[in-house]
Amino acid sequence: MKGELICAVCPVGCHVTAEWNETDLLDVQQAACKLAWPYIRSEIFDPRRVVTSSVPVVGGEIPLVSVKTDSPVPKDRMRDVMQSLAQVTVQAPVNVGDVVVSNILGLGANIRATKRIKKVS
Amino acid sequence: MHTTEVDVAVIGGGPAGLAAVTSAKNAGAERVLLIERDERLGGILNQCIHDGFGTKVLGESITGPEYAQIYIDKLQEAKADFCLNTMVLDLTPEKVLTVCSAEGMRRIKAGAVVLAMGCRERTRGALGIPGPRPAGVYTAGVVQNYMNLRNIMVGRQVVILGSGDIGLIMARRLTLEGAKVECVAEILPYPSGLARNVVQCLEDFGIPLYLSTTVTRIHGTGRVKGVTLAQVGPKWGVKSGSQRFVECDTLMLSVGLIPENELSKKAGVALSPVTGGAIVDDWFQTSVPGIFSCGNVLHVHDVVDYVTLEAEAAGRSAARYAAAGSLPSSPIKVKPGQGVRYVLPYQISGEDAVEFSLRALAPEKDRHVVFRSNGQVIRKMRELMVAPAQMIRVKLRADRFPKEGEITVEVTE
Numbered sequence: 001m002k003g004e005l006i007c008a009v010c011p012v013g014c015h016v017t018a019e020w021n022e023t024d025l026l027d028v029q030q031a032a033c034k035l036a037w038p039y040i041r042s043e044i045f046d047p048r049r050v051v052t053s054s055v056p057v058v059g060g061e062i063p064l065v066s067v068k069t070d071s072p073v074p075k076d077r078m079r080d081v082m083q084s085l086a087q088v089t090v091q092a093p094v095n096v097g098d099v100v101v102s103n104i105l106g107l108g109a110n111i112r113a114t115k116r117i118k119k120v121s
Numbered sequence: 122m123h124t125t126e127v128d129v130a131v132i133g134g135g136p137a138g139l140a141a142v143t144s145a146k147n148a149g150a151e152r153v154l155l156i157e158r159d160e161r162l163g164g165i166l167n168q169c170i171h172d173g174f175g176t177k178v179l180g181e182s183i184t185g186p187e188y189a190q191i192y193i194d195k196l197q198e199a200k201a202d203f204c205l206n207t208m209v210l211d212l213t214p215e216k217v218l219t220v221c222s223a224e225g226m227r228r229i230k231a232g233a234v235v236l237a238m239g240c241r242e243r244t245r246g247a248l249g250i251p252g253p254r255p256a257g258v259y260t261a262g263v264v265q266n267y268m269n270l271r272n273i274m275v276g277r278q279v280v281i282l283g284s285g286d287i288g289l290i291m292a293r294r295l296t297l298e299g300a301k302v303e304c305v306a307e308i309l310p311y312p313s314g315l316a317r318n319v320v321q322c323l324e325d326f327g328i329p330l331y332l333s334t335t336v337t338r339i340h341g342t343g344r345v346k347g348v349t350l351a352q353v354g355p356k357w358g359v360k361s362g363s364q365r366f367v368e369c370d371t372l373m374l375s376v377g378l379i380p381e382n383e384l385s386k387k388a389g390v391a392l393s394p395v396t397g398g399a400i401v402d403d404w405f406q407t408s409v410p411g412i413f414s415c416g417n418v419l420h421v422h423d424v425v426d427y428v429t430l431e432a433e434a435a436g437r438s439a440a441r442y443a444a445a446g447s448l449p450s451s452p453i454k455v456k457p458g459q460g461v462r463y464v465l466p467y468q469i470s471g472e473d474a475v476e477f478s479l480r481a482l483a484p485e486k487d488r489h490v491v492f493r494s495n496g497q498v499i500r501k502m503r504e505l506m507v508a509p510a511q512m513i514r515v516k517l518r519a520d521r522f523p524k525e526g527e528i529t530v531e532v533t534e
């Protein structure tokens with residue numbers, strides 16, 4: 001199979017032409033760097049995304065703390081991750097990198113805080 | 122009024138200000154001060170909770186708040202002073218700042234000033250869309266602030282006008298939070314945001330992007346009830362018969378950013394009509410000696426890494442100016458040629474290597490970026506794709522520059 005895809009590894013966003021069969025990626029043309037290969041392979045066979053969102057903080061200087069999955073999760077599970085995050089709240093203080101939910105939905109990714117939130121009394 | 126003195130004052134505590142004040146301090150400026158009007162450092166990054174920051178300077182993709190924290194830590198390591206909840210109200214060509222905080226007004230006399238005030242968003246008023254004035258019309262950055270910092274959802278059924286990056290990012294965010302994004306309408310024949318945002322924020326969620334399309338009317342009294350979309354022709358005239366009504370309770374605008382240069386104007390800094398930012402040389406010095414500019418207040422950046430690199434250079438120049446009282450002059454002019462919307466810096470000293478930033482006029486495949494000096498080609502490089510959304514950065518060594526005269530930059534076949 002052959003198709004045009006956009007490499008989304010970095011802001012350059014190369015428009016590449018890729019060729020693949022049932023099991024593997026065979027060729028990538030028009031990419032500015034090597035990073036396109038693993039991305040395009042995953043885009044074709046197992047597309048994944050990092051999910052970012054925010055959850056309420058109790059006792060913090062601001063009402064929300066931003067969070068992310070610490071590795072990409074399957075694209076079609078993004079909404080499930082969001083739904084499960086809707087039940088989550090955390091206590092201040094929070095530090096960047098703190099695990100908020102470990103191994104969310106068994107997908108192998110942790111939800112981690114991406115902002116430092118001080119505690120206020 | 123109470124007056125204090127500093128070597129380098131930096132206005133604005135976003136990524137540009139953070140990098141500028143830290144590098145000024147590390148370059149030997151003793152008394153530095155970063156002034157931020159908000160209650161937190163980090164600027165716009167605090168609300169950019171998505172990932173995609175840092176690929177150039179850190180070699181990994183992290184979120185906006187994480188990127189900000191790295192540079193806040195660096196500022197603290199360098200022991201650079203900062204104040205929050207403090208707004209700069211005035212700046213004179215003599216580099217005297219008037220600032221206001223809960224403690225009242227005071228003056229700061231600076232040896233050098235770095236402008237790092239960022240951008241604000243273009244609004245409905247600036248577009249002049251006819252119709253009543255119902256609630257439910259927001260700019261994308263405001264929606265981002267409400268959702269990501271204040272936990273306020275703005276609507277359930279959204280039409281987005283403009284395909285800037287903030288709008289694309291918020292299309293995804295709104296969708297994942299349960300809203301229905303009906304479509305994105307873009308007046309240009311191509312998207313104005315980055316290709317990766319079109320893929321990951323629209324295509325991933327099946328949100329249609331209508332090009333050469335705009336909103337010609339907003340409907341509703343009290344709250345938005347819908348908008349009229351219409352196709353535009355080559356001269357931006359509405360194609361007759363192409364109007365259609367789309368129901369929605371929210372119209373979100375993502376139609377561009379305007380560098381926040383009110384203070385710069387007060388200080389007499391010359392601005393470019395193309396970028397809306399200051400005219401600077403390769404020291405990032407403006408037309409007023411000792412006043413420097415970097416980040417989004419200089420020109421709109423889509424990649425924060427370049428903001429950091431630019432601001433670090435501006436901070437070093439400011440420290441050098443504060444110590445020496447002047448910088449080498451910049452006699453070589455740099456001009457945009459065919460296919461180029463603008464190129465920075467506008468003039469250079471020729472002393473050191475220069476990293477040029479430029480934007481192409483239109484999206485095109487397989488182009489060359491050509492630097493010419495007094496007729497001679499001094500650098501030519503191939504680009505697989507050029508697009509106005511993507512800033513092109515080219516570094517030239519000092520031995521390529523003429524002693525004086527002009528350098529022109531073109532994007533051609």
Ligand SMILES: Cc1cc2nc3c(=O)[nH]c(=O)nc-3n(C[C@H](O)[C@H](O)[C@H](O)COP(=O)(O)OP(=O)(O)OC[C@H]3O[C@@H](n4cnc5c(N)ncnc54)[C@H](O)[C@@H]3O)c2cc1C
Pocket residue numbers: 132133134135136137138156157158159163164165166169172173174175207208209210237238239240262265286287290381384415416417418421422423424425426428
């Ligand atoms: C929604 C959005 C998404 C983005 N996504 C990405 C991305 O995925 N990847 C990427 O690399 N880049 C991204 N960017 C670009 C990048 O974030 C910006 O280019 C960068 O933040 C600009 O930094 P700055 O310091 O110039 O401005 P800002 O971050 O806007 O900071 C300016 C600061 O100055 C302060 N200020 C202004 N006037 C005064 C005054 N008079 N007195 C005191 N303080 C003042 C403001 O309060 C503010 O804190 C995005 C930008 C936006 C807006």
